[in-house]
Amino acid sequence: MKYLNIFFKKRKKTYLHEVLTYLNIKNKKTYKNVLINNIQNLDQANKNDITFFHSSKYKDLLKVTKSNFIITTSQLSHLLPKLKSKLIVDNVLISVAKITEFFYPNSLNDQFENKYINIDKKNIYKNVKFGSNVVLGENVKIGKNSTVGHNSIIESNVRIGNDCIIGSNVIIKKTLIGNNVSILDGAIIGKKGFGFFPNKNKNIRYPHIGMVVIGNNVEVGCNNTIDRGSLSNTIIGNNSFLDNQVHIAHNVKIGKNCIITGQVGFAGSSTIGNNVMIGGQAGISGHLKIGNNVKVGGGSGVIKNIPDNTKVMGYPAKNIKKFVMENK
Amino acid sequence: MKYLNIFFKKRKKTYLHEVLTYLNIKNKKTYKNVLINNIQNLDQANKNDITFFHSSKYKDLLKVTKSNFIITTSQLSHLLPKLKSKLIVDNVLISVAKITEFFYPNSLNDQFENKYINIDKKNIYKNVKFGSNVVLGENVKIGKNSTVGHNSIIESNVRIGNDCIIGSNVIIKKTLIGNNVSILDGAIIGKKGFGFFPNKNKNIRYPHIGMVVIGNNVEVGCNNTIDRGSLSNTIIGNNSFLDNQVHIAHNVKIGKNCIITGQVGFAGSSTIGNNVMIGGQAGISGHLKIGNNVKVGGGSGVIKNIPDNTKVMGYPAKNIKKFVMENK
Amino acid sequence: MKYLNIFFKKRKKTYLHEVLTYLNIKNKKTYKNVLINNIQNLDQANKNDITFFHSSKYKDLLKVTKSNFIITTSQLSHLLPKLKSKLIVDNVLISVAKITEFFYPNSLNDQFENKYINIDKKNIYKNVKFGSNVVLGENVKIGKNSTVGHNSIIESNVRIGNDCIIGSNVIIKKTLIGNNVSILDGAIIGKKGFGFFPNKNKNIRYPHIGMVVIGNNVEVGCNNTIDRGSLSNTIIGNNSFLDNQVHIAHNVKIGKNCIITGQVGFAGSSTIGNNVMIGGQAGISGHLKIGNNVKVGGGSGVIKNIPDNTKVMGYPAKNIKKFVMENK
Numbered sequence: 001m002k003y004l005n006i007f008f009k010k011r012k013k014t015y016l017h018e019v020l021t022y023l024n025i026k027n028k029k030t031y032k033n034v035l036i037n038n039i040q041n042l043d044q045a046n047k048n049d050i051t052f053f054h055s056s057k058y059k060d061l062l063k064v065t066k067s068n069f070i071i072t073t074s075q076l077s078h079l080l081p082k083l084k085s086k087l088i089v090d091n092v093l094i095s096v097a098k099i100t101e102f103f104y105p106n107s108l109n110d111q112f113e114n115k116y117i118n119i120d121k122k123n124i125y126k127n128v129k130f131g132s133n134v135v136l137g138e139n140v141k142i143g144k145n146s147t148v149g150h151n152s153i154i155e156s157n158v159r160i161g162n163d164c165i166i167g168s169n170v171i172i173k174k175t176l177i178g179n180n181v182s183i184l185d186g187a188i189i190g191k192k193g194f195g196f197f198p199n200k201n202k203n204i205r206y207p208h209i210g211m212v213v214i215g216n217n218v219e220v221g222c223n224n225t226i227d228r229g230s231l232s233n234t235i236i237g238n239n240s241f242l243d244n245q246v247h248i249a250h251n252v253k254i255g256k257n258c259i260i261t262g263q264v265g266f267a268g269s270s271t272i273g274n275n276v277m278i279g280g281q282a283g284i285s286g287h288l289k290i291g292n293n294v295k296v297g298g299g300s301g302v303i304k305n306i307p308d309n310t311k312v313m314g315y316p317a318k319n320i321k322k323f324v325m326e327n328k
Numbered sequence: 329m330k331y332l333n334i335f336f337k338k339r340k341k342t343y344l345h346e347v348l349t350y351l352n353i354k355n356k357k358t359y360k361n362v363l364i365n366n367i368q369n370l371d372q373a374n375k376n377d378i379t380f381f382h383s384s385k386y387k388d389l390l391k392v393t394k395s396n397f398i399i400t401t402s403q404l405s406h407l408l409p410k411l412k413s414k415l416i417v418d419n420v421l422i423s424v425a426k427i428t429e430f431f432y433p434n435s436l437n438d439q440f441e442n443k444y445i446n447i448d449k450k451n452i453y454k455n456v457k458f459g460s461n462v463v464l465g466e467n468v469k470i471g472k473n474s475t476v477g478h479n480s481i482i483e484s485n486v487r488i489g490n491d492c493i494i495g496s497n498v499i500i501k502k503t504l505i506g507n508n509v510s511i512l513d514g515a516i517i518g519k520k521g522f523g524f525f526p527n528k529n530k531n532i533r534y535p536h537i538g539m540v541v542i543g544n545n546v547e548v549g550c551n552n553t554i555d556r557g558s559l560s561n562t563i564i565g566n567n568s569f570l571d572n573q574v575h576i577a578h579n580v581k582i583g584k585n586c587i588i589t590g591q592v593g594f595a596g597s598s599t600i601g602n603n604v605m606i607g608g609q610a611g612i613s614g615h616l617k618i619g620n621n622v623k624v625g626g627g628s629g630v631i632k633n634i635p636d637n638t639k640v641m642g643y644p645a646k647n648i649k650k651f652v653m654e655n656k
Numbered sequence: 657m658k659y660l661n662i663f664f665k666k667r668k669k670t671y672l673h674e675v676l677t678y679l680n681i682k683n684k685k686t687y688k689n690v691l692i693n694n695i696q697n698l699d700q701a702n703k704n705d706i707t708f709f710h711s712s713k714y715k716d717l718l719k720v721t722k723s724n725f726i727i728t729t730s731q732l733s734h735l736l737p738k739l740k741s742k743l744i745v746d747n748v749l750i751s752v753a754k755i756t757e758f759f760y761p762n763s764l765n766d767q768f769e770n771k772y773i774n775i776d777k778k779n780i781y782k783n784v785k786f787g788s789n790v791v792l793g794e795n796v797k798i799g800k801n802s803t804v805g806h807n808s809i810i811e812s813n814v815r816i817g818n819d820c821i822i823g824s825n826v827i828i829k830k831t832l833i834g835n836n837v838s839i840l841d842g843a844i845i846g847k848k849g850f851g852f853f854p855n856k857n858k859n860i861r862y863p864h865i866g867m868v869v870i871g872n873n874v875e876v877g878c879n880n881t882i883d884r885g886s887l888s889n890t891i892i893g894n895n896s897f898l899d900n901q902v903h904i905a906h907n908v909k910i911g912k913n914c915i916i917t918g919q920v921g922f923a924g925s926s927t928i929g930n931n932v933m934i935g936g937q938a939g940i941s942g943h944l945k946i947g948n949n950v951k952v953g954g955g956s957g958v959i960k961n962i963p964d965n966t967k968v969m970g971y972p973a974k975n976i977k978k979f980v981m982e983n984k
Contacts, residue, residue, distance in 0.1 A: 110838065112787045112805030112824050131440045132463055133479075135788055135806050149440030150463050150481050151497075151789075153806050153824055167519075168440050168481055168499055169807075171824055171841050180530075182438065185499050185516050186551075188841050188878045191823075194899040200913055201895055202836075202873050217530050222516045222553045223842075225878045225900040225918075239529055243522040244553040245575050245593075247901050247918045247936075257528055262553075262575045263593045263611075265901075265919045265936050267954065280575075280593050281611040281629075283919075283937040283955050298595065299611050299629035299643055301937070301955035315643060315955055315971060316983050327644050459768045460791055461807075477768030478791050478809050479825075495847075496768050496809055496827055508858075510766065513827050513844050514879075545858050550844045550881045567857055571850040572881040573903050573921075585856055590881075590903045591921045591939075608903075608923050609939040609957070626923065627939050627957035627971055643971060655972050 003233060006157045007174040008104045008209045010038065016069065019050065022102050023095050025087060039099045040067070041231055050099060053080065054092035071095050093206075094197055100207045100231070107207035110192055113137050113155045113173070131168060143179065155190075161216070174228045178216035178238070186223040189214075193227040193234075193250025193268060206230060208250060215239070215256070221246055237274065255292065273308065282317075297323070331561060334485045335502040336432045336537045338366065344397065347378065350430050351423050353415060367427045368395065369559055378427060381408065382420035399423050421534075422525055428535045428559070435535035438520055441465050441483045441501070459496060471507065483518075489544070502556045506544035506566070514551040517542075521555040521562075521578025521596060534558060536578060543567070543584070549574055565602065583620070601636065610645075625651070659889060662813045663830040664760045664865045666694065672725065675706065678758050679751050681743060695755045696723070697887055706755060709736065710748035727751050749862075750853055756863045756887070763863035766848055769793050769811045769829070787824060799835065811846075817872070830884045834872035834894070842879040845870075849883040849890075849906025849924060862886060864906060871895070871912070877902055893930065911948070929964065938973075953979070 016031040037048040042058060045051040045067035052071040053062060059079050062070075070080055071087045080086055089095040101108055116135045119125060127144035134148050137156030142148070146160055149168030154160070158172050161179035166172070170183050173190040183189065192208040210229020215238035220226065226248040228234055234248060237256035242248075247265040254260070255274035264278050267286035276290060279298025284290065289305045296302060297313030297320060306312055311320040314327075344359040365376040370386060373379040373395035380399040381390060387407050390398075398408055399415045408414055417423040429436055444463045447453060455472035462476050465484030470476070474488055477496030482488070486500050489507035494500070498511050501518040511517065520536040538557020543566035548554065554576040556562055562576060565584035570576075575593040582588070583602035592606050595614035604618060607626025612618065617633045624630060625641030625648060634640055639648040672687035693704040698714060701707040701723035708727040709718060715735050718726075726736055727743045736742055745751040757764055772791045775781060783800035790804050793812030798804070802816055805824030810816070814828050817835035822828070826839050829846040839845065846868045853860040866885020871894035876882065882904040884890055890904060893912035898904075903921040910916070911930035920934050923942035932946060935954025940946065945961045952958060953969030953976060962968055967976040 110840075111785070111803045111821050114785060114787065116788065129439070129442060131442065132444065133461060133789060133807075147439045151461075151479055151807055151825070165439050169479070169497060169825060184519060186514065186553075186842065186879075188900075191840060191878055194877065194897070194917065196897065198913070198915060203875075203895060203897060203913075219531075221522065222519055223514075223551055223879055223901075225842075227900070239531060241522070241524065241531060243575075243577075244516075244555070245551075245573065245901065247899075249899075249918060257526070257531075259526060261522065261595070262577060263591070263919070267917070267936050280595050280613075281609070281937070285936075285954055298613055298631075303954075457767070457770060459770065460772065461789060475767045479789075479807055493767050497807070497825060512847060514842065514881075547859075549850065550847055551842075551879055567859060569850070569852065569859060571903075571905075572844075572883070573879075573901065585854070587854060589850065589923065590905060591919070608921050608941075609937070626941055626959075 003176060003211065003213055005209065005211060006159075007211060008107055011103050011105065014103065016050075019099055019102060020087065023087075023089060023098060025089065031085070034069075036069070039096065039103055039231070042067070042070075044232070050087075052092050052096050054096075071099075091197075094204065097197070097204065097206045100209060104207060104209050107209050108205055115156060149185065158190075167222070174210075175212040175214065177214045178218065180217045181214055182219040184220060184222045184224075184244075187220050187226070188224070189220065189226045190228045191225075193230055195230050195250060195268065210234065210251065212236075218242075221262070224248070243280070249286070261298070295320075331504060331539065331541055333537065333539060334487075335539060336435055339431050339433065342431065344378075347427055347430060348415065351415075351417060351426060353417065359413075362397075364397070367424065367431055367559070370395070370398075372560070378415075380420050380424050382424075399427075419525075422532065425525070425532065425534045428537060432535060432537050435537045436533055443484060477513065486518075495550070502538075503540040503542065505542045506546065508545045509542055510547040512548060512550045512552075512572075515548050515554070516552070517548065517554045518556045519553075521558055523558050523578060523596065538562065538578065540564075546570075549590070552576070571608070577614070589626070623648075659832060659867065659869055661865065661867060662815075663867060664763055667759050667761065670759065672706075675755055675758060676743065679743075679745060679754060681745065687741075690725075692725070695752065695759055695887070698723070698726075700888070706743070708748050708752050710752075727755075747853075750860065753853070753860065753862045756865060760863060760865050763865050764861055768809075771812060805841065814846075823878070830866075831868040831870065833870045834874065836873045837870055838875040840876060840878045840880075840900075843876050843882070844880070845876065845882045846884045847881075849886055851886050851906060851924065866890065866906065868892075874898075877918070880904070899936075905942070917954070951976075 016034040040049040042061035042065040050069045051067040077086045128142045129147040131150035135153040142160045143162030146164040148166040152170040155173035160177045163180045165182040167185035169186045171188045175190040190212045195206045197204040208230045210233045212234045214236045217239040219241040221244040224246045227250040229251045235253040240258040242260045243262040245263045249268040251269040252266045254272045258276045261280040263281045266284045270288040272290045273292035275293045278296045282300040285303045291308035293309045295311040300317040301315035302317040313320045314323040344362040368377040370389035370393040378397045379395035397413045405414045456470045457475040459478035463481040470488045471490030474492040476494040480498040483501035488505045491508045493510040495513035497514045499516045503518040518540045523534045525532040536558045538561045540562045542564045545567040547569040549572040552574045555578040557579045563581040568586040570588045571590040573591045577596040579597040580594045582600045586604045589608040591609045594612045598616040600618045601620035603621045606624040610628040613631045619636035621637045623639040628645040629643035630645040641648045642651040672690040696705040698717035698721040706725045707723035733742045784798045785803040787806035791809040798816045799818030802820040804822040808826040811829035816833045819836045821838040823841035825842045827844045831846040848864040851862040864886045866889045868890045870892045873895040875897040877900040880902045883906040885907045891909040896914040898916045899918040901919045905924040907925040908922045910928045914932045917936040919937045922940045926944040928946045929948035931949045934952040938956040941959045947964035949965045951967040956973040957971035958973040969976045970979040
């Protein structure tokens with residue numbers, strides 16, 4: 001499912017040679033009249049998007065990508081299909097960061113949002129109940145019978161459905177929220193992820209232009225932190241419930257009907273199936289695939305993919321029967 | 329110790345046949361003139377309360393309960409004493425949720441509280457120092473020499489003793505607080521617990537009508553989350569100190585003189601003795617009994633009851649000597 | 657590096673005999689005209705400071721301390737150099753707490769700060785962008801091009817450098833912040849540490865007069881809690897990045913270019929080297945020394961010192977090769 005990104009303004013009418021000039025790439029004249037639409041992951045890129053290939057573990061995606069323009073290194077370039085245009089750089093991910101910023105000039109600005117409206121004058125919110133001292137950005141949409149608690153901050157263009165309960169001291173930005181969702185007190189949703197290029201003396205920040213997409217009937221607990229995606233989105237599926245102090249890093253996708261208990265943490269880019277239950281304080285490492293109907297015991301540390309219908313526990317997490325046997 | 333629940337208005341003059349009608353139970357005519365006072369756990373119910381029996385592990389409590397009206401399933405009903413009235417349902421806990429909501433019609437409303445008073449006009453608080461932008465509900469009582477920091481929200485009927493220090497950005501609801509208590513910045517106390525009936529597409533929320541009861545000389549750290557009880561209360565005993573980012577789920581009872589360090593988490597309904605020390609990031613599973621003078625090492629995962637005067641460490645937590653021996 | 661403590665007012669012109677009277681020490685007449693400047697740790701004390709010796713594990717520091725006046729117990733006093741004045745007490749740390757409070761009379765006051773200025777009237781902040789409802793104490797210094805988000809509270813005398821991004825709902829006190837620093841939403845920096853003397857019925861709080869010192873180019877994640885030092889400072893070195901929900905206890909020193917991911921916790925007084933990477937949910941026990949270029953795997957529990965250039969994982973953390981081998 002694709003969501004239109006309404007939070008970051010994209011540069012219009014961009015020529016490939018402009019992008020290459022920005023990256024200091026030499027053979028740019030060849031591409032003088034080529035228009036480029038966006039920068040995307042291999043599997044999501046269209047014909048007119050630039051994409052990138054930075055690790056051989058993604059080589060299967062090279063066969064399916066629709067993009068014709070692939071940023072890569074000279075070491076990796078032999079893996080590319082012959083008909084694709086190879087754009088050779090020293091560091092693929094730093095180049096991707098630069099191109100992202102080029103397409104989305106405001107994407108590295110992480111200051112608080114300074115545009116806010118006077119709620120009392122906006123009678124478009126007449127079916128919404130607001131607490132005291134709410135800060136509302138421009139063009140926020142909130143459905144009927146929803147409530148927003150005291151001191152909460154909802155930045156521009158956020159969408160909140162019907163019958164939602166937004167608590168107090170909540171901060172929401174770059175986020176789409178379905179119907180009948182509860183966001184409990186102190187939750188912070190949609191800030192940029194913890195993604196950057198480590199660099200002595202001054203790390204290089206990576207622009208995060210993804211969103212957080214929250215389905216229907218979801219509950220997000222107190223003091224949760226849910227970071228938005230970098231290029232793709234962070235997603236919480238329908239009817240999933242998160243307890244207090246849960247941390248969800250960028251690009252994590254959580255399925256439907258999941259139950260995530262207190263202080264659980266997800267490192268970036270993991271995908272969690274449907275009907276998954278995760279016990280308190282468990283941690284899920286990055287870039288993993290957790291199947292459907294999986295149960296993870298409290299305190300576990302999951303560092304491998306988990307197939308469907310499996311119960312695991314331990315650190316590192318293993319089949320729960322094995323864990324119980326070993327810890328008799 | 330029983331505390332009067334001042335936060336949830338109970339339905340008055342309720343007949344048993346009304347409750348049974350609400351649950352779609354057939355044999356209701358038998359009980360036409362029986363008045364029912366409340367819904368309670370087996371051990372806390374009085375003669376005129378309804379109670380419930382949903383698991384054979386509580387069968388010893390059937391011998392002591394004063395209640396005459398016991399909700400149960402047909403499978404479990406043979407365990408009930410002959411003289412008790414058996415009220416047979418398909419799912420005991422869902423029926424309890426419904427009855428709780430029937431007795432306490434506002435108990436499922438978890439929106440922010442919209443009634444707040446103008447502190448400046450309330451000279452009953454003249455011995456209390458308030459920060460800027462404090463939101464105070466109706467009928468809040470705060471003792472002398474107490475202070476309430478900036479942006480804090482204290483909902484209706486909360487009781488705070490003398491010489492208390494309430495920090496900034498704190499949220500307190502459904503809570504009784506003793507004297508000389510510090511609630512540090514960002515703590516969220518008294519929201520409903522993470523209790524619900526998992527149900528495909530739309531979980532069924534459970535009304536939580538318990539309180540949080542905090543003794544004297546307690547300290548609650550920054551960004552703590554302490555959920556109120558479901559039917560019973562969540563309790564923090566006198567002189568117990570909690571560090572930052574601690575999470576305490578519903579119905580947990582912590583004794584006196586306990587020391588709970590940073591990022592510790594308690595799943596629901598565990599009981600912790602007096603003089604217990606718990607190291608950083610340790611987790612205590614639900615429905616456990618931790619004895620007096622117990623020491624739990626940092627990072628431990630406690631999944632079994634721990635007897636008095638024991639030191640444990642590890643995941644799962646075991647006797648500390650065994651842990652040290654195995655990890656030499 | 658020493659930083660002038662601008663947050664706690666020190667008592668001026670203090671005679672040693674006044675301090676000893678306050679502690680109920682008898683032989684005070686000997687010191688009638690001796691002026692004392694401060695109370696300090698053994699290694700940081702100057703000639704005119706009082707210091708203290710409470711454990712034989714610090715006996716090497718007795719050889720280097722410049723202080724002539726050492727608080728200790730009768731059991732430990734034989735370890736002191738002959739030329740030092742021994743000030744014998746029953747409990748060294750409680751005496752240190754009392755002396756600290758004697759020198760810094762306001763050091764035990766942890767109420768919210770009630771002095772705040774009207775930002776609009778302060779044109780010294782004309783190069784700073786403020787959100788709505790910001791509370792600013794007296795004499796706060798904020799460098800040019802910095803921003804402070806909605807509802808944030810910055811207490812008196814805090815220093816914030818140029819080009820800093822302070823998020824919304826942030827609380828900062830007793831803290832010095834360098835240039836180009838991001839403090840993300842909901843972070844709470846500079847509250848007193850979790851240090852006190854356990855005492856039945858009423859614990860004795862310890863005055864924490866240290867600061868938090870944050871270098872240049874640092875990022876502090878959402879809902880982090882960073883406690884100030886007790887006598888020394890809590891320090892975050894240049895270009896270190898902290899993810900969400902990190903907890904840093906008092907006196908922790910983190911080096912340069914460190915990467916600390918989500919939900920990591922540090923117990924008090926540990927020292928972390930430069931270029932250290934710590935995975936999600938890992939915990940570092942108190943009073944440890946973690947070397948330079950160390951990598952700690954996610955979920956690890958570090959309970960021993962770690963030498964330079966080492967990778968560790970597990971609970972308790974061990975060499976990562978050993979961990980992988982044992983968990984095949």
